[in-house]
Amino acid sequence: MTLSQQLAARIVALSYEDLPTTAIDNAKTVILDTLGCALAGAGEPVVDTLMATPGMAISGECSVLGRCERLDLLSAALINGCAAHALDFDDVNTAMGGHPSAPLLAGLLPLAEELDSSGAELLTSFIAGFETEARLARAVNFYHYDLGWHPTATLGVFGAAAACAKLLQLNASQAATALSLCVSLASGVKANFGTMAKPFHVGHAARHGVMAALMARQGFSASLDAFEHRQGFFNVFNGEGNYQADRVLEDWAAPLDIVMPGIGIKLYPCCDSTHASIDAVRLLQGEQAFDVADVERVVVTIHPLRLTHVDRPVLRSATDAKFSVQYCIARTLLEGKIDFDSFTQHAYEHEAATSLMAKVETRPHAHKAPTPEGNYLTELCILLRDGTQRFKRLDRPLGRHAEQPAPTAMIRAKFDRCAAYAVSPETGNRLHDTVMGLETLVRVSELTALMRGDE
Template identity: 60%
Template sequence: MNAKISILDTLGCALAGAREPVVQTLLRTPGLNTIGAVPVWGRSEKLEPLCAALVNGAAAHALDFDDVNIAMGGHPTAPLIPALLALAASRECTGQQLLLAYIAGFETQTRLARSVNFHHYDKGWHPTATLGVFGAAAASAKLLGLDEARTASALALCVSLASGVKANFGTMTKPYHVGHAARNGLMAALLAEGGFTASLDALEHRQGFFEVFNGAGTYRPHLALEHWASPLDIVEPGIGIKLYPCCDSTHAALDALFTLRNEHGFAPQDVSSIEVLIHPLRLTHVNRPQLRNGLDAKFSVQYCLARALLDGHIVLDSFGQSAVNDSAAFALMQLIHAAPHPTPSIAEPGNYLTHLRIELRDGQCFSLQLHSPYGRTSDKPAPLESIMTKFQHNAAKAMGSDAAAKLSKTVMAMDLLSDARLISQMCVGKEVD
């Protein structure tokens, strides 16, 4: 069930992101837009598999609305499903085979994450890309039916293909990271299928992935296999479906704000100051009191809180140019101070620890501390109704409500599909000028 939900959610995010500038730019770039048979989701174009994996991967992450996993410290599905569906377009497979390959890729990247996080994350790597490439390769290798030796070569090759740093958050480069990982993972599997070789000790070599990306004393390789599949990571800690289209590290603060506002009923004009204390690992990329553009707003806890206070919700339109340029939001941002949480050692897995304190002009103070946004773990999932509503809203932007509803039913029954190509074929959107 978790696999189907994540695949559906990611497809919806990609459909909603199909007309974002990052996608438009990629499709105009020679060498990245080679015509082929794989649909670009939410659009009319069709590309060859590697280009399609890149573009659909970027679209899936363009709105920063796709699923998360606390072990990975990133977004697990966006690097996987674009690669798998690109491969499925030319290699006959069933929906059940696609699901199995997806789970294999999911577990590969989250298990590798256990070995390197959260030093890897804090150092500045973007795990969705640097670890997602391994997941995309493992998933593709599984779908291709590669043997152990060739699968190992594909993963070893990914050591040289992994890339993506958090300094580029708030720009088109962040979703490009994800498309890049999807394409490179698929490419690694295809090369390995053809006999391409790589050093099989590329992870643990003294100049390999662990040492180069993390450094001595900051990784624990044994954790990748410890208690393997007992349970699977997709089961526990499971998936987190984002209900706000902005950086995951702002979500606990938003949940705290909405909870306090619902309890106490204050209005924007009542607020004198807001203090938000966030785990240092997450504060680094969301402490943005000044905005450069709409994309940057998605990574500003100050803007997200101001917009939420003004509107009572956070939706896709919260990051449009008119919203970002709103003088009322700018004024509220000046009242919001962000700082590192003073006791990060009490954080629960995921390091979402956030404390929000709101002071009103009449002297009242309200505060709430959360260890995680709502709906981030398998024991406290996001409501299925909210997930389905999110998908319907996102997908309808590119393909209309009726087509979105049919796609939803197909994906949620994909284990019964005899031909997985149907999923991509159903994702074709309207003509785009």
């Protein structure tokens, strides 16, 4: 059997009864988090621009997150995915080096609405997609990531297809075809980070995942050896000798990736590769207060895999600021926090921020080998005018592992802040409670109605 066939057999075989409580609870948490991010991102310029682009938002019957328009299934997946990633605030996954939930949920929700699926069916499909993209990531990363591919899109498309295949109740042969089709649909490069193209990657992956599953259901064909073929996914995207295909099926679901290492909730609305630096500044500020006016220089040392896309000493836009470790450090020093207001034009162009950014020096960490912990290793040294130093070393940001999860109160506060951009506090509370009881929901359409802001 080919890899597509073996992978499909496992996806099809997964049942709700197989899922441990931790997997269900974690899935509900990241679904809630992703919904909040999408509600907050639904009115962003990137979404408005897509909505206004001919052919990108075709009218239909499917709900769209945080918006009143109704679109066809594929358009809804595209717009939902773009909205969920517009603020770069959605959850992350260590193996992927990217964002697992947005490409899954963006297409699953309108598909579940069309199929009149239950909450339990949605959860099972979501977890199947999560496991699929995370296991494929173990085979190709971090070489895939370092080459410049955007794993949220290039791997997320397979997760989206797996999730939709599960929800559509495709057989193993059809699911294998959907995965093989996605080999030709995977795309997205990191050169476009800091622009509208990055969230578009996610919407694109969601749309293509849904489309591949629908095409497979209709009898469309694809080469079932599209992963391992000499000119297939592994060799084309990574190059011969730069992947470990056997890791895809190794210990499949034992445990599920969503259980261990678990989910990664972002606590700041900016690039994940800046978060350890932000945490380091905040921890130092809490341990021993110092005046920002006394900062002479800041030296931050980051793994080169991450430094590549966050070393941005000159900002071109508010979006660019989200990918600048220099700016994120400067803004945290100034305000002790990072939130949505940190990335307004007024904030990133403010003289205090730009002058402090000039004091931040970035260095690649000497430990260049990729690590299973996600290459988050960060060292921050703040040199003060009196000659003293403040130093902090972090192996990863807060909230990135089952052993150090994000506090529940912070997750809820983040959701409430995000949801408030699109729905009333009352609807936000109902949405929270509905997601937290998703396994008991008879119809997902009850959830999508709330996401439109319907009372």
